[in-house]
Amino acid sequence: MLIKKTIGKSLVWSTPFIGLVIILFFVNIIKKDYFYGHILLYTHPGPHNWLYDYTSIPLKKFYINLINDNKEYLPRIKLYLSEKKLNNFLSDIPNSTKKWQQGKIIHDYDKNTLKDIQIRLRGDNPKNWFMEKQSFRVKFKKSEMNGRKRYYNYQPFESRILVANRLASHAKILAQEVRPVELLINDEKKGLYLEVEHLNENFLRRNRVMPVNLYKGENWNQEIKIALPYFLYGNPGLWSKQAYFNFYDESHKLDLKLFLETLNKSKLNYLNFKKLKSYLDDEYLGRYLAYLVIAQNYHSGRYHNNRIILDPWKGQVFPVVTDPSFDNNTNKNFDYTTNDLTSILNQSSHFLNLKFFYLKKLLFQENIINKEINYLEGSKNNIVKVMKKDPSLINIFPEFINKNKNFQIVEKNISILKERKKFLIDELTKKPNVFWFKDTKNFSIVVNDQLPINSLDLIYDDNVPDWVFVDENLNNFYDQNEKKFFKQDNKINIEASFYANRINTNQLFELEINNINVIPTKFSFVSSNGSSPSKIRLNNFFLNKPETVKYLKSFNSHVSKPNILNEIVYNKPRLEKDYEVKLISGEIVVENDLIFEDQIKIAPGTKFLMNKGANIFFKNKVEAIGNKNNKISFLSNSNDPWGTIAIIGKKTSGSKLKFLDIEGGSGNVSDKYFYTSMLSIHNTSNIELSNINLSNNRKFDDMLHIIYSTKIYLNNLFFHNAHGDAIDIDMSENIQIENIEIYNSQNDGIDFMESDAVVKNIKIYESQDKALSIGEASSVKIISSLFDKNNIAIAVKDGSTAHMDKIQFLENKIQVSAYKKNLQYNSGGTITITKSNFNNDKNQFLSEKSKIIIKESNLNGETLKSGDNIYVYN
C-alpha cells in the first residue's frame, strides 16, 4: 500500500518533467528540420526522418563500441576538436558552417604527429551539415603541410565519387584525388569517409598547371543569383573563382566572358566554330568526352557542378571533373549531354571523332575500366570492414535477418563496371547503320547512326575511275577545297571520317534542356569517269574487320546534308596546300598583329619592322633560318616597344629559329592570351633556337619565355639588358641550353619553375638578382659554366635540385643560396657542386631548410656559411 502510494506520488511529481523532456525532444526534431530544410535560399532537401536518426544511431554506436574492432583496414584520420566547437558549426547557418575552428589531426601521412589544423564544414547542401556524418574541410598550417597538400575534404562515402573521380584520373582528365578512409572524431568512430582533394591553386600546381583562373560554376541552392537566369554558360556573372591568375585582380573575368561569347556564337558559322576550337585541346577534350560516356557522369549540368580552367598561357579551356555521378545504367545515346559546352561538342564531327578515338583508346588500350575494377576488387573487403564500424551504414538487425545493402555497394559497382564495359563494347562494335545508292551523276552514302565511319573502300569490278572526291557542297563539280582520293588497283580508299548530323531538339516544354538527335545524313561522291563502285566497305575504330555497306536500288526517304558543324574529318591533311609552306622575305613593316595559321618559312635577311604594340603569332610550324651574314631581324619601327613574337600551340612542333636579331619588344596581353616576353614559346615541343641575339626588351619581364613545352633546344643565344629575366622557363621538360651568354639582366639570368633542364657552357654576368634561379620543384643539371658579378650566382629553392659540375663562381655577392620560399612546396632546395672554382674575396653560402654540398672544388677567398646543412668536402 505504502509502495503503491510512493509510486503514485513519484509519478505525479515526475510527470511534468517527463512531459518536458518529451516536448523538448520533439521540439528539437521540428527545429532541426526547420533549419535543415527551410531557411536557406532556394535550398529544399527532401523530408528526413530525424526520429529514426535519434533512436537508431545511438543503438548502432553502442553496438559498434561493443564489437570494439580497432584494426586499421583503411587509412585512419583522427580529428580532435571540442564539443563546443562542433556545436558552433551549426550555431548560425550557413555562415557558421564556413567559420574555421581550431582543432588537431593525426593524419596517416604522419601517424606519429598530432598537428594543429583548422576545420570547418563544407558544402552548400544542408545534408553536409545536419546528418550524423558531416562533411568537413581541414586546413593544415603552411609550415606543416602533408607534402604539397594543405587542404583536405572529408565527406561521407559515396561510391559514385570514388569510382567516377578515379576513372577520370585513369583517363588523364583533371579530377580530384579521392581515397576511402576511416574517420574518427574525438576517438569516436564516424565510419567510412572519402578523403577528397581540394580544388585550389595547389591542385593546379600539383597537376602541372600554372596558377591560372579555375572557375567554379555553381548556380544552385544557396549560390543561386537572384533574378538571373540559371544557365552558367550564358553568363560569366554566375561563376566564381577557386584559384586565380594573379596578374589580374581576383574579380577580373574578361577571359571567361570572351570564352562564353565564343561558345555562344560557335554554332552559327564555321569561322566562329574555329575560334571555339582554338580554345580546346583536342586530346584533352577527346578524353573528356570519352570519359563522360564510360563513367556515365552527367552531373555537370547547365547550372551547377562545373569547373573550368582558363589558361592564358595556352589560350585554352580545360573542364575539371567535380562531384561526379556514376549511373547504374548506361545510356545508349553516346551523345547525351547535360551542359552547353558538351552539347556543342557532341554536335561537331571533329569532336565526335576525337571522342570515339579516345573511347577506343580508353576501353581497349588503356583499359581504364579494368584498372578500376582491379582497384575495387582489392579494396572492397577493407571498405566493407570499415562500413561495419560506421553508425550510418550498419544495420541494427543481424545480417541473416536483414541483409545490409550498403555492404554490397562496392560489389555492385564492380558489376556495373563489368556490365558497362560489355555494353559499350557490344554497342560500339555494332555495324553502323549505313547504306549507299547510285544517283545519275554520282553515288552517295547515308549515315544514320551515332557510330562513326572512319574509312571507306570503294571496290570496282571494272571501269575504275582515276579518282573520287566527296562533293561537300553537292554541286557535282570539283572545288578547290574538296579532296580527291586516287585509285589503287581496283579500289579507292577514302581515308576520311563521316558522321551523321546531330541536331538539338526537344519538346516544347523542355526547351532549356539540350537533347541531341542523330538524323540520316547523305555524303555524295563524284568519280572522274562517272562510274559507281560495285561494292563499298566501311571500317571504324571498333570493327574488327571492314563491313559491307548495304546497297539500295532506290532511295526516297528523308535525308539531310552535312550541317555547319558536321565537316568531313580527313584522316590525313585535307589539301595539297597543307603541305605548301608560305615564304616570307624582304622588309616588312608590321603595323598590326600578324597571325600565321599555316606553315611559314622566313628567308635569310628578312627584316620585320615592328610598330608600337605589334605582335607576330606563329600557330603552325615556322622555319626562320638566317645565316651569319644575313640574319633575320625583328626590330622596333618606333621609339615605343613592340609586343611579342610567339610560337604557340602543338602545331608549331618542329619549328626552328636560327641567326636572328630580336630587339625592342615587350610582351602582349589579351583576354585570351598572356605573353610576358619578347620571344614566347608556349605549349609546344621540339623547338630549336640558335644563334640569336636578344636585347633591350621593355615593359614586360622576360626576354625569352618558355612555358608548357618539351624538348626545347637553345644554342648560341645572347641576351643583353633584359628588363626582368633573360630566360624564364615554366612547367617545361627536356630543355637543353648550351653556349648562352647573358649580360645585365634586371632580375634573373635564367629562372626555372617546375621544369627540368640540362645547361652547358653558359656565362651569366651582372644579374641584379640571380644568375640562375631554380625553383618550385625544378631539376637542373649545369656543366662547365661561369657566373660573374651577379647578386646571387645560383639559388635553389622550394623542392628543387641542382647538380653543378665544373663551374666558375667569380665575383658574385652570394655564390650559392638554397632556401624554402613558397610554402606550397613544403621544402627547400638541394644543390650539389663538384669540381668547381669559387674565386671571390668572400664566398657566401646561404642555406635555410635546404642542403648545399660542395665536393672536389677550390675555394679561393674567405668562406662564409650561413644556415644549416652546408657541407664542403675537398
Place this chain on the structure above:
Amino acid sequence: MFKKYFFSIFLILFFFILIYLSLNSNFRRNFFNLSIGFVNSYYSIVIQQNLANDITVIDSIKKVEEQIKFTDFLSNKSKNTFTDDIYGNLYLIEEFLNSDEEFEYFSKVIEKIIDKDPDIYDALIWKAKIMKHKNLDKKKIFQLIDNAIELSPARQIAYRFILDFSRETNDDENFKIYCSKYNNSILGGYMKKRQASLFKGSYLTRFALQIGNKIDNVYIMEGINLNQEELYTFTLLKEEDISKINILSNFLPGTLINIISIELINKDFNKILIPLKDIYISSNNSFFLEDQRIVKVINTSFEDEKIKIDFLKNYKNINEIRIKINFSKSNLTNKFKC
C-alpha cells in the same frame, strides 16, 4: 469545469500536433512550406495594396524593413529563404520613389539587402541611383554599375542609368564605352520569380523554331550573333510539309530581330526563297517596324515570344529551314548607335 477540460483538451491537442509534426516528415515539410509562403504572401499583398492605395511609399518601405526584421528572426541575418521575396517587394517600391525622404529610407533598406547578398543586380543599381541622388563619389557609382554589368552584361537597366549619368557629368568617354558595351553584350539576362517561361528566363543566347503547332521536336538554336547577318539553319528530323513556322524566344526587351530572308530546302536540296512580302508574320507581344525590304520586329517584354510566320501556302518535303537574321539592340538614347 469547462475551463479544466479546455486546458486538458488544449494540452492533448498540443502534444498530438507536436508528435505528429515530429513523426510525419512530409506533413512537417508541407506545414513549414505553407507557413513561409504565408509570411511572404502577407508582406507582398500588404505592400502592393499600400502602393495601389496611395499610402505613402515610406510606409511600404517600413513594411519591408519589418519584413527583414521578422524574417531574420525566423531564419538568419544573411541570405535566406525570404531574401528573394524581399527583393521582389523592393522592386515594386522602387518605381514609386520620389522625394529625398523616400530615397533616404529606401537607401537604408538597400544597404541591408546588399549586406545579405551583394550579387543582386537591381540592388546595385538602386544603390547607385541613391548615391547619385546624394551627389556622392562618382567613381563608386561607376564601380557599382560595373558590378551590376558583370552580373548581367546584356540587361539594359544599368546602361540606362550610367548613360544618363555620364551625360550629366559630361563624361563623353564613358558614354561611348557603355554604349559600345551595351550594343555588343549577349550574355546575362533576367528572370522574374515565378516567371512562367519555356526558356526559364529572358536572355539572348537561345531561341527555337517550331513547325506549325507541334509540341514535339522543337529545334533549338544555341546562340546568336549581334549586329551582323547570320544564317540560322535548322535541319529537320524528318521531311515536313510546311505552311507555318514559329520563332520562339524570350529575348530581353529592346532586342531587334531583323528577318532578312527565309529559305526552305527540300528533299532534293533545292532552295526555295520565300518572298517576305508575300507571307504573313505576327507575334504575341512584339511590335513591327515598317520596312520595305526586311521584317523588323522589336521585342518589348520579358514574356515568352512567338513570332508566327505563315507562308500562306504549303511547301512539301522540306528538309531544312534557313533564316537570315540580324539581331541587334534598340537604342537607349537618341544618340547614334546608343
